[in-house]
Amino acid sequence: MHTDFPIEATAAEAQRVIAEEFSFFGDWSERYQYLIDLGKRLPPFPEEWKTEANRLQGCQSMVWIVPEGDAAKLVFHSISDSSIVSGLIYLALRVYSGRSAEEVLATTPDYIADIGLAKHLSPTRSNGLASLLAFIQNTAKARIAS
Template structure:
């Protein structure tokens, strides 16, 4: 997935602004589901155990592409809400340099109140996704 905003910080600010339009969490959850539908197609042949994200109750597959200057991720889940969480994470981190990824704290999670409204299993899954992205960026840094 390629970012629409120039920087990770701009992506986080745009996410916070978009979520501020919704008054309650039922509307925010519906928006998350809608965002998950915007994930680009994920090839069936990539849905392997090797590409499966560990630490998620839902099935999540993620594939990194690129190098330290331009690290992109493709991912999908069998859960609608988790797909929305993936969409937000990729909007912030995918298509960025490894350095920018590592320098970006996922502030959007607190900014939109997501941390307070996710079940423990979804919180753990989101943490696993963000950890995978950070670990991948670390591995792509020049030695």
């Protein structure tokens, strides 16, 4: 069962719901399991999109991302070969995909601190998440500029 984005009406609402969902889990082994489960809900990603041109640089695992749309509505398609990274992608897309470029740029990824993710990711995963968020922000800036 996959999810189409956006789920919530606004990016702020998405971040609030994410924080709420993660608060139900007592320890990080449960939270990691939930991340893995979320990653399985990513929409299907066509094999032909898994090209070097669509590969996100700065990630240790393989991550592919394809943006669509314009400044009014940006949609991101993404997947990873890592189940935990796919869960991180799911959270980022839940906050940012299907939103206007303006809303993307106005939304700080507070959910990362709110759910304690920053403290529980390895440095390589943290760098990869930073690369993913930077790609999303840069795409929004480019759409506004064009």
